[in-house]
Amino acid sequence: MFRIALFAVLGPMLWGTTYAVFTEFLPTTHPFFTGVIRALPAGLLLLALNPVIPKPGVLMRYAVLAVFNIAVFFSMLFVAAGRVPGGLAATLGAVQPLVVVGLVALIGRHAPHPVQVAAGIAGVAGVGLMVFSPSATLDMIGVMAALGGAVSMGVGTVLIDRWGRAGKPLEMVTWQMIFGGLILAPVAWLKEGLPPAPDLMAVAGYGWLIFFGTAFGYYAWNRGVTKLGPSAAYLALASPVTATLIGTLVMDERFGLAQWAGILLVLGAIITGVSVRRRRLAAIETVPTGAA
Template sequence: MLVTALAPAIWGSTYLVTTELLPPGRPLLAGVLRALPAGLLLIAVTRRLPKGSWWWRSVVLGALNIGAFFALLFVAAYRLPGGVAATVGAVQPLIAAGLSAALLGDRLTLRTLLSGIAGVVGVSLLVLRANAQLDALGVAAALGGAVVMATGVVLAKRWTSPAPLLATTGWQLTAGGLLLVPVTLLVEGPPPSHLTGANLLGYGYLALIGAAIAYGLWFRGLRALPPTSVTFLGLLSPVVATALGWLVLGQDLAPVQALGAVIVLGSLAAAQIRRPAAAPTTAEPEPAHQPSSPEPATAPGARA
């Protein structure tokens, strides 16, 4: 669980890298250069291509977890303040819990529901501002991003690939990156003709650390943990982003934001608690005691 938590913690650094190293106004290009090179690298390393039904499954999972999610995130980021987008996106664990109950047969508990609500409240205290403006299309995009990501997480749990983890991760990153290419060209136009060293460093970080490593850890956790537990770990991203803004960029950290971070961490911890296995209600009757017959006399060596 701690290893899986590294993935959303890494994603929390995306805001810092984007604002400090990447060219402004090109979020979709950042999504393409984050996903596609990482996916192709993992495919080259593992030398495995999908087989049978995993051709279309990889496209579906790549679209949900990468392509559609990045595109909707882009719309939400442009039409909503960051705090509103993050708060709406924080409903993802609740959506994943409902989908897990419907598709995987997982039990939807009251503790999970309360933890999810507390997570939304904590994120809103952490990042939401009083002067935030709402936009219907932006809210719909943020909610759609939460839905497609939660659906991708649950389907990734339902469809267990026989291939190595890094190969499956590479398929999804490549499929999602390829789906983003035409959208990026249509919305943002061709890539900039000149990229600085800082730009290349930022794109390299997002591809290698933010995609190849982080998504590998994320999908590894999905193979071992319930999908609802994994999606709750995603609430770490706004906490890490806020902490980095305070430590690196010198942004103010109000007491209410600290309270929000505490609530988020508390909801995350509460969601990971698993009910212990029930003890058997009845014990098997012990066999009736039978008097043992005298042991025949044997030599010490034979008895040994």
């Protein structure tokens, strides 16, 4: 189990490098195009490794999931990465588990545990500390993009939970990447046009995102989720932690005391909220099948 967790955590750790790679090596004026390049080649690569074409009904569901989990999420992620320090952008995006808890409660499937409600309030307070700190001079478009990406990913997660995994995780990731890239392509063309010709650093940056940050990262994550179940949610915290460490140690990003407090408060809220959800799911899973 430890080996599986160690392999799975590589996904979020690689995602945490996305912010630095984008801002240091790629044209930040083309966030939508970067989303296309990240998603579509990775999806085609995974399809070559696992050439499976699902039934039309399943493909339609993958296309809807691709809108929320890839097209909107990737575009918002890169918009945020170009405007907000990577550590803060990653932490703002990490409120997604709290979004999921709220959405599930909103559609009436499960009432949230009081601790989850408290965790949600703490998470909102943490975001407020990060964004509205007196020492913060943040681009609000970037902040809203990071939060918008978290909401979009939260909607996609709830849809996966409602529909179930119609196919294997690798298949689902593959077709979401392909559809997501195809959806983003015309948007990128109309809004941004072609980016400048890539130099060697940009080629290396695109290659890192495609092969490691997306194809391998998402494979490692989905393989871990299928083995570990809900407990894998804890591992996702490696993404904001990695982004914050890179920003602080390598990119000389400086946060005020209130922003550090906000980061810790958000991470603590996520750990608390997800752990309560995990215990509740574990309790449900232990009910004998004949009890229904």
